[in-house]
Amino acid sequence: MRWTRAIPRALGAGALGAVAVYGGQAAQFRRQAKTPVTFLDSPAPGSASFERWMEAACAAPLRPGNRIKVLRNGDEIITSMLDAMAAAQGSIDFCNYIFWKGRTASDFAAVLSERARAGVQVSVLLDAYGSAKIDRSLVPEMERAGVRFSWFRAPHWYKAHQFNNRMHRRILVVDGRVGFTGGFGVADEWIGDAEGPGHWRDTHVRIEGPAVRDLLGAFLENWREATHEVLDGPHLPELESFEDGAPVQIARSSPGHGAATAETLMLAAMRGARSRLWVTTAYFAPRQPVVDELVASAGRDVDVRLLVNGRHIDKEPARRAGQRSYGRLLDGGVRVFEYQRTMMHAKVVVVDDAWVNVGTSNWDNRSMALQEEINCSVADADVTVELEKHFLDDLDDAEEIEASAWANRPLRARAFELVSGAVRHSL
Numbered sequence: 001m002r003w004t005r006a007i008p009r010a011l012g013a014g015a016l017g018a019v020a021v022y023g024g025q026a027a028q029f030r031r032q033a034k035t036p037v038t039f040l041d042s043p044a045p046g047s048a049s050f051e052r053w054m055e056a057a058c059a060a061p062l063r064p065g066n067r068i069k070v071l072r073n074g075d076e077i078i079t080s081m082l083d084a085m086a087a088a089q090g091s092i093d094f095c096n097y098i099f100w101k102g103r104t105a106s107d108f109a110a111v112l113s114e115r116a117r118a119g120v121q122v123s124v125l126l127d128a129y130g131s132a133k134i135d136r137s138l139v140p141e142m143e144r145a146g147v148r149f150s151w152f153r154a155p156h157w158y159k160a161h162q163f164n165n166r167m168h169r170r171i172l173v174v175d176g177r178v179g180f181t182g183g184f185g186v187a188d189e190w191i192g193d194a195e196g197p198g199h200w201r202d203t204h205v206r207i208e209g210p211a212v213r214d215l216l217g218a219f220l221e222n223w224r225e226a227t228h229e230v231l232d233g234p235h236l237p238e239l240e241s242f243e244d245g246a247p248v249q250i251a252r253s254s255p256g257h258g259a260a261t262a263e264t265l266m267l268a269a270m271r272g273a274r275s276r277l278w279v280t281t282a283y284f285a286p287r288q289p290v291v292d293e294l295v296a297s298a299g300r301d302v303d304v305r306l307l308v309n310g311r312h313i314d315k316e317p318a319r320r321a322g323q324r325s326y327g328r329l330l331d332g333g334v335r336v337f338e339y340q341r342t343m344m345h346a347k348v349v350v351v352d353d354a355w356v357n358v359g360t361s362n363w364d365n366r367s368m369a370l371q372e373e374i375n376c377s378v379a380d381a382d383v384t385v386e387l388e389k390h391f392l393d394d395l396d397d398a399e400e401i402e403a404s405a406w407a408n409r410p411l412r413a414r415a416f417e418l419v420s421g422a423v424r425h426s427l
Contacts, residue, residue, distance in 0.1 A: 053268065279294075322364075
């Protein structure tokens with residue numbers, strides 16, 4: 001039959017299209033990998049000038065008066081998110097890159113379903129690639145309860161050009177008033193308090209105040225693409241500032257959407273750092289200008305420290321690709337640490353004494369140029385002190401890479417780095 005012959009041809013055409021797109025992106029990355037970004041001025045993060053720059057370049061409005069709670073690891077993150085959803089009265093808007101099998105996913109699905117049955121407008125959006133390991137029975141279970149569910153960029157041959165551009169955002173907004181974002185994914189790997197290899201280390205934030213509207217805006221952007229629906233009503237209440245709150249800026253990063261990418265935000269933060277630049281990231285394999293800027297910051301007597309994954313990383317090629325930059329970083333005065341206790345999944349930047357960024361962006365090309373990401377910047381001394389303590393605590397479980405030892409690493413390790421570099425643009 002004709003249609004039986006047409007299916008393999010269509011699948012073949014789709015596969016060829018995906019390969020062509022991938023090859024084109026790889027070629028483009030190699031061509032642009034060393035192109036620097038020039039800043040005519042370099043305001044310090046946390047300053048009024050930097051806030052104005054973020055508003056203009058990152059489409060990130062300054063929202064004063066927000067209450068921020070830093071959540072460290074699954075015991076705090078999961079409980080806080082489940083409690084917030086269980087208390088929802090009007091709406092729950094939830095998106096995530098990861099929603100896998102296991103107890104955590106079942107607990108989230110149960111609360112989302114219960115609230116939908118109670119009349120709350122529940123909208124759930126999951127990335128079709130990142131959440132491919134989901135327990136498929138949970139989706140119809142949620143839909144039967146009244147949850148409005150959608151996949152973000154499910155694979156289709158005619159959308160091959162979008163397959164490499166994923167929604168890496170993690171957003172929960174409850175009643176339009178309480179928001180969460182950070183590195184947490186809905187999977188059992190996040191259970192616990194990073195006490196061992198089976199319990200990942202991560203950082204999330206809980207936000208109340210005007211900045212929640214911007215978290216919701218990022219969700220609405222992806223929801224509209226996936227469903228062609230525009231949400232309103234209980235999702236958008238009036239929001240008040242708190243007198244004891246902190247200024248927050250929420251920066252969305254989307255490939256080709258016009259606003260500055262996550263890479264541009266991080267480059268600006270590095271360029272503006274005056275005394276300290278501490279970076280925690282799950283994956284480190286950026287373009288050369290990012291490595292150069294880290295070295296340039298250290299050359300200005302900024303205390304530059306990079307905390308990345310050690311042997312417990314879940315994607316070893318990403319680690320090896322990042323290690324190709326260690327020699328340059330170490331020779332330039334950057335201190336590099338590999339976390340040894342478990343998988344480090346946090347994405348945190350601490351600059352000077354009163355500016356931090358917690359978000360979904362890693363320091364690799366995938367987060368900085370290819371994916372939908374979201375970053376929460378907070379200009380507050382108390383939050384900075386708390387995340388400073390977390391960073392120093394994590395260093396107790398990390399191994400510092402010494403320049404002399406690194407220069408003498410075995411040839412096999414160098415070969416792994418070289419091979420991983422071939423797919424660096426997708427890591």
